[in-house]
Amino acid sequence: METLSRIRELYSAKQIQERIAELGAEITADYKNLDRPVVIGVMKGAIFFLADLARNIQCKDPLQIEFVRLSSYGNGKESSGVVHTPYLELPDIRHRHILVIEDIIDSGRTAKFFKEYLQDQFDPASLKLAAFLDKPTRRAVPFQPDYVGFTIEDYFVVGYGLDYAEKYRELPYLGEVLND
Numbered sequence: 001m002e003t004l005s006r007i008r009e010l011y012s013a014k015q016i017q018e019r020i021a022e023l024g025a026e027i028t029a030d031y032k033n034l035d036r037p038v039v040i041g042v043m044k045g046a047i048f049f050l051a052d053l054a055r056n057i058q059c060k061d062p063l064q065i066e067f068v069r070l071s072s073y074g075n076g077k078e079s080s081g082v083v084h085t086p087y088l089e090l091p092d093i094r095h096r097h098i099l100v101i102e103d104i105i106d107s108g109r110t111a112k113f114f115k116e117y118l119q120d121q122f123d124p125a126s127l128k129l130a131a132f133l134d135k136p137t138r139r140a141v142p143f144q145p146d147y148v149g150f151t152i153e154d155y156f157v158v159g160y161g162l163d164y165a166e167k168y169r170e171l172p173y174l175g176e177v178l179n180d
Helices: 013-031 047-054 109-122
Strands: 006-011 038-043 064-071 084-087 097-105 126-134 147-151 174-178
Touching: 006 013, 013 047, 013 097, 013 126, 013 147, 038 047, 038 109, 047 097, 064 109, 097 109, 109 126
Parallel strands: 038 064, 038 097, 097 126, 126 147
Antiparallel strands: 006 174, 064 084
């Protein structure tokens, strides 16, 4: 297996928390008066983003938080082009206001697949997606997230929930993987 030489910090823990507070305020403005909003985190990468963002969203009704597991990366550095759905079990959330929380929008395939799935299965009252990172130069299908933490260039990144072969998720910052 390839080893990582070093990781260059792109966004510090402080910068991430400041941006999440801003996103929380944006989402609060849109969701504060909606009935019973549902937040769906896409595991595993979005776990830290979801936790921090949910604490920054204020609504009249408590947030219902659910999780799914979707992937197009596997252990590689690039999307495989195939969306895998190892865990896609959700309760009845028909006609609810749904906010999907993603770690990164890269090719757009996973996000597009999941939004279409939710639309078809649950006919939501509203459906939006918040992404910690957006990498528009890698789009293979048309897709635009509704809320974006940071837009980045075509870097391979780790930290703050994002991994390389299940490593580095715990880093409190976001870093670019550099190989010599």
